[in-house]
Amino acid sequence: MNATTFPLLAHPTLVVLLALASLPTTLIAQQAVPHAGNHQHAQHQTSTTGPHKGPLKAVGNLQAETLVTPAGLKVYLYDLGGQPVSVQQSRGVARLSVEGNAKRYRYDLFPSEDNALKADVDLSRVVGRQLTVDVQLVGAAPDTLAYQDVTVLSPAQSELDAVAITRQKVCVVSGKPLGSMGNPVAVQVAGQRLFVCCAGCVDALKANPEKFTQARPKVEVVKFTESDAALITKQAVCPVMDEPLGGMGQPIKLLVGGKPLFLCCKGCIKKVQSEPEKYLAMVYRDGEKGSERVRGNVVPAGTDAVRPDVFKVSDADKPFIAAQKKCPVMDEPLDAMGGPYKVNADGKAIYICCPGCAKKIAAEPQKYLAVLKSQGVDAPAIR
Template identity: 30%
Template sequence: MLSFVLMLLIAPVTPMADVISPADSYPLDICAVSGKKLGSMGDSIELVHEGRQVRFCCQGCVPTFKKDPAKFIGKIDKKIITAQKDKYPLETCVLSGEKLDNKSKSVVVNNRLVRVCCGNCAKKIKDKLPPKLTAQLDAAIVKTQTKKYPLETCVISGEALGSMGPAKNVIVGNTLVKVCCKGCVKKVALNPAKYIQMVKTPAKTKLKK
């Protein structure tokens, strides 16, 4: 019995998979390496690089990314900045509170655009945005995007928002996505680009009865 217990204690432990929140999930609908549409070559491949989720069109793109991740992260960042800049909700730096202007810096932190007043502030949040500042950005997104939220139904279930209690707010790539219940929140992270697009170009849908 003792030997069995010792075997359990010294046996290698399989690391748990990285858990990525919907807010930090990969927000683009294209492969980080080839630029091809995700899903065009079967199920997309997911990789977590230094805590950041990246998706690929096929397994063959993964080793290419790993050879020079900085190169592809730089390209991804440019696309994320372009996609998220127009709807950025704050007019001041999240760190200093200074007014944002043409000299302000755009930083991508875990697949989210964060705008700051200067290079010094950019360095401070390069790897991680403190929870307090994340909450500040999230609150601003909810406040500004709720006013003109275009959908009446949950992007996951199709149920009417409010039919199962207050709708849940999910932030994906700095875009507000509303779902009907807690059970749908995590599902948004499985295909974030799809749900971002549903909010940006809403189709006319009938409410479920």
């Protein structure tokens, strides 16, 4: 082999590269492909997974772990016992080809700080494509190490997260748009990788994953049909603004979980997209047929008292409990102390974590309604 056929010889000062130049071409070829006889080469070995989650392949008396990512290539070496082998005096070449493209791309491999031989190269354009990587290494063993890996380049986790965040749109705990509170936080629960708007929502998700991992109703903007006039008359008000439908022009029609829901204007669409369960429950009573409506931000008065003026909640309260989330007195989750419970604050329903908070709300109802208002919560009226 000469400098023309193997460009690594552009580094003549490196003894290991001179050693590579002196090797017979047939030796490298023999290690790259199987042939007759009892000698075992790399291609006869069964690949497993290495410490860095890359394929691990026996090459001569060593093992090579090859990582191909959108940021480039890395090769880690180990002895047959799995212990890392230093590559600080080693060099290499990787030749990469993409399925469907006859061209081969050559990259020099040099030592990195984490004891790998690496080539920094942008491979993001071939994500999802099958790649064939031919690797030749010198300096780590008496002979040149040569092997081939075939892999499909997967997106980096950051790229997968960006796609997932775009699809999820909102925090599964708070309902706020992802990104509105800084970088979304990834949480692995119930076999899923979900995102929350901030670190404050992580514990709530981990404590009750079943509550937050249920599939959210799909929200679609659709065109009107001839039958919609009767449905608009029946619904009467926008569940977001509590304004008469038609008061701001032609109502907007949505399908939420396959059920029609009408809004007063386009500005209300994002609210429904962020909390579809809440607005669906406001228009359709739980457990009843879709034609039954809940008018606007209204809940029935409590009937099952746990003490004077403190009531157990019902299914009709669920969307408002989901919207309020925390007790305005204790600033604790509503279910933290056996709640939620419902109290009447000047004709509006406030949900509390325990009956003990009722006295404070009774003494200063407007104070706690203002607390909720500052948090973006509009307490429902009690009918």
